Amino acid sequence: MNARINKDAEVVDLLGRRTSAAAVSPDELLGLAARGDRDAFAKFYDVIVGRIFGIVRSVVRDPARSEEVTQDVMLEIWRTASRFDRSMGSATTWSLTIAHRRAVDKVRSEQSSRERDTRHVQQNPETPTPDAATVVVDQLDRERVIRALSELTETQRESIELAFFGGHSHSEVAVLLDLPLGTVKTRIRDGMIRLRDRLEVMS
Amino acid sequence: MSGMSPDESDFNDMASLAGLYALDALDGDERARFEAYLATSVEAQEEVAGFRAAAAEMSQVSSAQPPAGLRERVLAEVATTRQDVPVVRLADRRSTRIRQVVVSIAAALALVVAGLGGYLLNDAGGGETSELASLLSRPDTQFTDLRVGDTENVGGRLVYSPAAGTAIIVSDTMAPLDSSETYEAWRIDANGASKAGTFRPDADGNVEAKVLASLDGALAVAITVEPAGGSDTPTEPILLTAELD
Numbered sequence: 001m002n003a004r005i006n007k008d009a010e011v012v013d014l015l016g017r018r019t020s021a022a023a024v025s026p027d028e029l030l031g032l033a034a035r036g037d038r039d040a041f042a043k044f045y046d047v048i049v050g051r052i053f054g055i056v057r058s059v060v061r062d063p064a065r066s067e068e069v070t071q072d073v074m075l076e077i078w079r080t081a082s083r084f085d086r087s088m089g090s091a092t093t094w095s096l097t098i099a100h101r102r103a104v105d106k107v108r109s110e111q112s113s114r115e116r117d118t119r120h121v122q123q124n125p126e127t128p129t130p131d132a133a134t135v136v137v138d139q140l141d142r143e144r145v146i147r148a149l150s151e152l153t154e155t156q157r158e159s160i161e162l163a164f165f166g167g168h169s170h171s172e173v174a175v176l177l178d179l180p181l182g183t184v185k186t187r188i189r190d191g192m193i194r195l196r197d198r199l200e201v202m203s
Numbered sequence: 204m205s206g207m208s209p210d211e212s213d214f215n216d217m218a219s220l221a222g223l224y225a226l227d228a229l230d231g232d233e234r235a236r237f238e239a240y241l242a243t244s245v246e247a248q249e250e251v252a253g254f255r256a257a258a259a260e261m262s263q264v265s266s267a268q269p270p271a272g273l274r275e276r277v278l279a280e281v282a283t284t285r286q287d288v289p290v291v292r293l294a295d296r297r298s299t300r301i302r303q304v305v306v307s308i309a310a311a312l313a314l315v316v317a318g319l320g321g322y323l324l325n326d327a328g329g330g331e332t333s334e335l336a337s338l339l340s341r342p343d344t345q346f347t348d349l350r351v352g353d354t355e356n357v358g359g360r361l362v363y364s365p366a367a368g369t370a371i372i373v374s375d376t377m378a379p380l381d382s383s384e385t386y387e388a389w390r391i392d393a394n395g396a397s398k399a400g401t402f403r404p405d406a407d408g409n410v411e412a413k414v415l416a417s418l419d420g421a422l423a424v425a426i427t428v429e430p431a432g433g434s435d436t437p438t439e440p441i442l443l444t445a446e447l448d
Contacts, residue, residue, distance in 0.1 A: 034286070036286060038278070038281055038282065041278075041281060042274075042278055045274060045277060045278070046274075049268075049269060049273070049274070050266040050267060050268050050269075051259075051262045051263065051266050053267055053268065053269035053273075054262060054265040054266040054267040055262045055265050057265075057267055058265045066269075067269055067270060067273055070269055070273065071273060071276060071277055071280075074277045074281075075277065075280055075281070075284060078281045078284060078286065079284060079285075079286055079287055080286075080287050081286065082286065082287055082288065083287070083440060085352060085440075087352075087354070088248075088252055088352065088353070088440075089252050089255060089256055090256065090259070092259055093252075093255050093256045093259040096255075096258070096259040096262050097255050097258075097259070100226075100227055100258065100262075101227050104227040105227075108231075141260075141263050142263050142264060142266075145260055145261055145263050145264050146264060148260075149261070149264075160226065160261075163223070163226040163227075163228040164226050164258055164261055165261075165264075165265060167227070168228065169228050169229065169230050170223050170228045170229065171230065173228065185219060185220070185223060186219075188222045188223055188226065188228065189219055189221070189222040189223075191222070192221075192222035192225065192226070192254045192257060192258075193222070195257045195260075195261070196253045196254060196256070196257040199256075199257050199260045
């Protein structure tokens with residue numbers, strides 16, 4: 001199912017469903033959802049689910065389990081929407097924070113029983129394999145992120161990508177990159193400061 | 204892990220973990236300890252918020268559409284899933300940025316009256332009303348604001364007598380929880396968070412809950428929402444924090 005979100009943030013998918021995301025911001029949609037508005041939540045789902053499923057799948061890998069985790073995350077967002085506090089960050093950030101943590105927790109809780117295939121991530125963590133179902137979110141924003149990542153040093157970028165897209169802990173990152181733990185800590189911190197400033201995410 | 208001492212270098216070390224925390228790259232123990240530290244540091248909360256926003260931006264690169272059936276399943280579950288009630292209700296957080304620096308005894312007493320109906324899970328025998336009254340009569344008793352999140356807003360007070368070794372959480376703004384959840388108090392020190400009792404407000408949001416941990420050497424008391432029965436480590440977000448001197 002391909003969908004395109006253009007610069008005016010109007011969502012149109014192949015079934016012709018339309019969401020005027022431009023008229024109501026994600027923050028407002030989640031605020032309405034917190035007061036029990038299921039239509040607003042459905043619109044919020046349409047705006048956010050690609051980002052959530054994408055990062056969950058990037059960490060969890062298995063498509064079926066990724067779908068399960070995404071479902072749990074969306075339900076948690078609905079259930080706890082009243083805890084969303086705009087003064088602490090955007091609805092998008094809030095939702096993705098929940099999604100990334102759930103995905104990472106899922107993988108870590110299963111880690112003892114299953115060896116994870118880290119080779120794929122090690123070779124190519126920064127480009128999650130695009131497939132037919134990949135959504136082209138706002139291409140300009142995407143390129144902005146890719147550019148910001150490319151401006152990091154090699155170690156900063158690799159460490160951050162292994163942690164974020166691969167869901168690896170910093171001790172795993174240290175092993176994968178064959179670097180001392182302290183170096184990984186410093187690179188991730190420096191890299192995150194640079195990314196934050198490049199992406200100008202702070203108000 | 205157990206060798207932490209409460210000196211400044213530990214806090215500098217903690218501060219350097221904000222990026223790892225925002226990427227969920229800390230291991231279980233480290234995460235719990237960082238969260239305990241986070242409850243005490245507005246700077247760290249702001250740094251984490253910025254890093255999380257940057258991480259959220261990164262997720263644009265991996266965006267992918269889930270199978271179409273998911274939308275219907277989620278919306279069907281939503282239709283039958285009760286939402287959590289708001290945790291702390293304050294009129295308008297942004298317009299009421301008033302820090303009450305000095306809390307008079309009169310104001311504290313007004314809170315006590317409001318708190319008399321409070322229902323306590325950690326109540327050993329119904330004696331805390333008189334315990335609070337006796338706390339209020341002690342010369343060494345301190346009244347510390349319980350701040351909402353990282354704001355300057357006050358969601359209650361911690362009434363604490365170091366000499367008596369007794370502390371009571373008093374509030375009239377805690378939202379009722381359903382039976383699957385409870386509020387839990389945490390003692391925060393340089394080694395992290397330790398359990399300090401669970402409690403529930405009455406239907407009007409009144410709370411009067413004794414802190415079930417010694418606050419000797421503690422840096423702060425924090426309050427979170429946990430599954431009924433309480434947790435072993437605090438679950439984000441930290442709702443209320445009282446920083447001790």
